[in-house]
Amino acid sequence: MILVMGHVDEHSSRVIDHLKAAGEEVRVWYTREFPVKSQFAVSVDQSPEGVIVLDGERIPLSRLRSVYWYYYHGVAQEPIHPHGPAAEIGLLNFFRCTGCLWVNSPQAVAWHRLKINQLKALKAAGIRVPETLVTNDVEALRAFFDRHDGKIVCKNFTHIGIPQIVTAEDMALLEKQPSLQPAVYQEFVAGRDIRVHAVGDELFPTEIITEDWTFVLDRNLELKRTDLPEDVSDQCRLILSTLGLILSGIDFRRTEAGEYICFEANPSPQFGVYEEACGYPVSKALAQRLIRGNER
């Protein structure tokens, strides 16, 4: 049996369909109703024994081959359960004790919150990453802004959002504020966006053709298959091993000079649109990896 963490939508259903077509049983765990509608128990043991109870169905851990971490919804809040938040760390403990394969591991997903650390680890591994500053100090921001000739962006840390270009007018406004909200700033890199979905050693690179530098809101963007230079393919595999990922959506920007700069490696990418546009078998590759479980 394969457990899908999250919910069913046009992305996760692609993987679920492949799993079912291969004869696998699939369950979906929507943790937003934990601990009321789902429970667990696990022994701390060399080969952990335990159970997951989903809407009353008792699933022994021994039946579980792997877990696909599609989306984590957190746990119940009031009024579903008054102590939901207190229950959350217990649930996160359980995730790490199941003994089966996770794509991706809870540790790797948690580490994604530490984006500066990720960039640092990638840089140390020899991957080109954008210069990045985390600060709540306007003088530090000014120095960063000037060093990059006024070409910087501001990004969110924790959720998907659209990066904003920081303009000279923004800087002037910020400098009048008594305090600056902490944020992460990056050098602006001009170029073409390349999204590489990786499932283990299999790489599915897509070129994103758009007039909009953030491309997120562009309804007319075009996605097309592309080939990666061999050294960039090697870099993708290095990124996965550095960050402990099996599945990733790696965002590069390719400069005019042909240099690939890695912005981030997402541990739970939504690859449906890319797979559709390019005819890539990402969800099938992922399903096969999940079915293999801990067997390599």
Add this chain to the structure above:
Amino acid sequence: MFLILGGSNSITNRIYAKLKVRGQRVAFWDAKSFPAGSRLAGDESTPAQGYWALDSHSRRRVPLAEIEGAYWWFYDGITMPAAGMQSDDPGRYYTELESCLLNFLHNLDCFWINPPRTVFEHRFKGEHLALARRLGFTIPDTLIANDPDAIRAFFDRHDGDIIFKSVSSTGVPEKMEPEYLDSDDLLIPQMYQQFIPGTDVRVHLVNDEIFATEVHSDHWVSKRDILDPKPLVIPDDVAEKCIALRKALGLVLAGIDFRKTLEGRYYFLEANPSPQFQTYEDRARQPISDCLVDALIAGGRSR
């Protein structure tokens, strides 16, 4: 320069004073002052460039390269600015701001006691127990659960002689009473353990220096009142495993809790990355803070 993360209290004051006596520059920093009361800037370089302005009053900034070492005493989140309270989603806003700080701390390349990652990993006690078992420690029969059926079966298997405690934080364990078995509170995940009769043993480690004490108490669990910690010589094999576990967890300083049976068998309970060692130091006369200060200075120098 050395930083002490967390407010001033009797333990941190002691470390502060001892570093000062050794001629070191020291500063306290309380994360609760962030973001309104302190400013920071750090980047993705190795080591991080940037600085830390420890308070909003002074213009003095500490370049990160000057920070040799940091003692992680306590972290309990940041202070949400007033603007965040009015945000559509205060929880998300808080997470966003806190992430800035956590990214900064994790990226601060100095000699940490203990490294931020190890402190956060401490919330995963189930994983730590499994690791301790792999390293050869004996652990009590343990169940992590919020499934009432499984909890009742565990209770029955141990003839009702079990305790429960937080799976993530330090707290006082409770004895399981039969009436709890019907409570809705069972839906909150806890760690359930076979009760081990005996005494509590606390082993502090600073690198490979070991300070072990046996704690006598009027209660079955000595966390309620540490009456009389007495220095204890632990068996060599237990000491070796303590060092192995400390290393495996990436810790410099650790406070490892055991239960010791009447027959002298040691049951591993947990390894704390920010132990409150003061009572043990004072009453068992073990120079833990001296050792800690030595380790900070030596570690800072070696970087």
